[in-house]
Amino acid sequence: MVGVTGTTRTPRYDEFSRYVAERGPALLRMARSLTNNLADAEDLLQAALVKTFLSWERIADPRARDGYVRRAMVNTQISEWRRKRLDVYPTDDIPEQRVDDPTWRSDLADVVGRAIERLPERQRATVVLRYYDDLTEAQIAARMGVTLGTVKSTLSRAVDKLRRDADLVIERAVN
Structure with missing residues (x-):
């Protein structure tokens, strides 16, 4: 069978595609719970699925696949949070803060x-x-x-x- 890029599709690819088609919506809901918006959730799920595909043959038990993808999403999101974390240093001076009047x-x-x-x-x-x-x-x-x-x-x-x-x-x- 020939894929979109002209390469031969393997049984691994077909099995992974079926898995993503079947479990994708549930996994996207999980990713959405870890992020602030749908676009970030889609990116997070995509990154986790790439990692999962690269290790697909090592996941012996089909029941462990969801757990593997979820763990990959959590680890990826934690890394993202660490990258975005701002260092906050205590100070004696409290800056003036504007208070909105609703x-x-x-x-x-x-x-x-x-x-x-x-x-x-x-x-x-x-x-x-x-x-x-x-x-x-x-x-x-x-x-x-x-x-x-x-x-x-x-x-x-x-x-x-x-x-x-x-x-x-x-x-x-x-x-």
Whole structure:
């Protein structure tokens, strides 16, 4: 049998491919639990599978394969953590730290809510359906019993009014 690269595929390759196809999703979940995101998990699993493939013939018991791959993932991730570790040295001086004030989010939501309330009824309904209820323009048209063009022009006028709303302009300047 000839593989993608033109080389002859071995029974070892076929057996390993079947193993990865069967166990890949479970192993990816394990890798995801060791990393911060899916891309890093995929990279970690790939590195562990390369190490496993190189030692495939030495893994005599098929039931030990998952454990081998998991151990390879853990060891690889620990090495990555050690590489990324920053050395922290104790000091008598405590640096000033900026503390975020999370209240701006609720203040902004309040300002936006009041600006939307000032819109004419049809514009307000269209904005709420589009941006709060996440309906498509076609769904809004069907729900309101108007044409798609009416929805688009109403949304355009409403967004333009919101852009010119004095409270929102001040809020954007502050944040």
